[in-house]
Amino acid sequence: MKGLKIGNLTTRVPIIQGGMGVGISLSGLASAVANEGGVGVISCAGLGLIYKEKAKTYMESCIIGLREEIQKAKQKTNGIVGVNIMMALTNFGDMVKTAIAEKADVIFAGAGLPLDLPKYRTPECTTKLVPIVSSARAAKIICEKWKTLYNYLPDLVVVEGPKAGGHLGFKLNQINDPNYAIEELIPQVVNEVAIFEEKYNQKIPVVAAGGIYTGADMHKIMQLGAQGVQIASRFVTTTECDADIKFKNTYLTASDQEVEIIQSPVGMPGRALQGKFLENVKLGLTRPKSCPYNCLHTCDYKVVPYCIILALYNAYKGNMDKGYAFAGSNAYLSTKISTVKEVIDDILEKYNLAEANQTVLA
Numbered sequence: 001m002k003g004l005k006i007g008n009l010t011t012r013v014p015i016i017q018g019g020m021g022v023g024i025s026l027s028g029l030a031s032a033v034a035n036e037g038g039v040g041v042i043s044c045a046g047l048g049l050i051y052k053e054k055a056k057t058y059m060e061s062c063i064i065g066l067r068e069e070i071q072k073a074k075q076k077t078n079g080i081v082g083v084n085i086m087m088a089l090t091n092f093g094d095m096v097k098t099a100i101a102e103k104a105d106v107i108f109a110g111a112g113l114p115l116d117l118p119k120y121r122t123p124e125c126t127t128k129l130v131p132i133v134s135s136a137r138a139a140k141i142i143c144e145k146w147k148t149l150y151n152y153l154p155d156l157v158v159v160e161g162p163k164a165g166g167h168l169g170f171k172l173n174q175i176n177d178p179n180y181a182i183e184e185l186i187p188q189v190v191n192e193v194a195i196f197e198e199k200y201n202q203k204i205p206v207v208a209a210g211g212i213y214t215g216a217d218m219h220k221i222m223q224l225g226a227q228g229v230q231i232a233s234r235f236v237t238t239t240e241c242d243a244d245i246k247f248k249n250t251y252l253t254a255s256d257q258e259v260e261i262i263q264s265p266v267g268m269p270g271r272a273l274q275g276k277f278l279e280n281v282k283l284g285l286t287r288p289k290s291c292p293y294n295c296l297h298t299c300d301y302k303v304v305p306y307c308i309i310l311a312l313y314n315a316y317k318g319n320m321d322k323g324y325a326f327a328g329s330n331a332y333l334s335t336k337i338s339t340v341k342e343v344i345d346d347i348l349e350k351y352n353l354a355e356a357n358q359t360v361l362a
């Protein structure tokens with residue numbers, strides 16, 4: 001199994017840990033994954049709540065929080081640490097500038113098309129830029145815009161399918177449509193970026209995400225042309241995951257029936273675990289009275305059924321009655337808390353087994 005190339009960086013194992021907000025992947029999880037040879041990713045979402053004591057405003061606390069999390073991660077690992085920044089965040093620009101100033105190795109930008117991401121690069125910038133897309137069309141638009149406007153191409157592209165946790169880049173009716181399955185999307189995105197690779201003589205690896213849980217899943221996905229995988233839910237039930245144990249326990253006790261699709265205030269569908277809070281949302285009991293944070297472009301507190309940043313922050317702190325856990329379609333498969341090393345070793349072992357079986361069959 002080859003490492004993953006991201007510009008001039010090479011991972012030991014082709015596994016990226018998907019960014020998980022609010023607070024689920026901070027420096028603890030990110031540095032542990034980086035130490036095992038993958039890419040560890042800190043999520044920016046809601047850092048202003050986690051670091052609320054550090055500054056007077058939410059926006060200032062977000063900047064201080066991101067700076068501290070990157071520095072803490074770098075103290076714990078010499079491996080590759082990235083930052084996940086959602087386009088939907090009102091402070092997207094602040095977060096990108098902070099990540100670049102703190103020399104985050106990679107920025108992963110999703111939940112919208114990050115068309116102007118390269119404009120934040122400074123002359124001394126070493127941070128690699130990676131869009132997260134849900135279609136070949138999105139990959140094409142980004143490559144064209146970045147090359148034309150900034151003479152820059154993505155260092156890697158993550159294609160996230162409809163089995164992912166968190167916000168999904170699909171319409172409700174596309175989520176279970178086989179035409180939008182990750183197995184369909186991978187070759188489409190690989191073929192699309194190949195046009196730019198050839199034209200500009202630059203490698204753009206494609207990594208797949210969404211519902212990948214086992215080494216066998218990873219093997220199957222990489223047979224379709226992906227050069228690596230982005231995995232999130234499987235890392236929630238690790239010792240190093242930054243969430244409260246009560247958050248992790250919701251994964252351990254969930255059945256497949258309890259993984260549900262919700263309509264998020266971000267304006268996209270999302271996948272999460274059922275619970276009391278989401279029941280209350282359906283009953284209209286969670287309406288926000290004000291908006292102290294102004295964290296999302298797409299959210300109007302007078303219209304949305306609840307404040308998502310507060311709900312996700314509550315869940316991160318283990319207050320599961322006042323929030324809920326985002327989760328990928330296979331999150332219910334977890335049965336115990338393991339270390340990140342145990343998870344990655346298990347994935348690699350099962351990947352190698354699948355590879356060996358394929359060789360025997362061939």
Ligand SMILES: Cc1cc2nc3c(=O)[nH]c(=O)nc-3n(C[C@H](O)[C@H](O)[C@H](O)COP(=O)(O)O)c2cc1C
Pocket residue numbers: 017018019020021022024043044045084085086110111132160163164165166167209210211212230231232233234325326327328329330
């Ligand atoms: C708890 C949780 C929080 C997430 N938060 C974010 C986020 O803040 N930004 C983002 O781009 N993706 C987010 N995601 C999506 C993941 O980064 C990842 O791409 C996806 O979940 C992969 O599918 P998997 O969980 O089945 O492995 C989140 C996923 C989960 C499970």
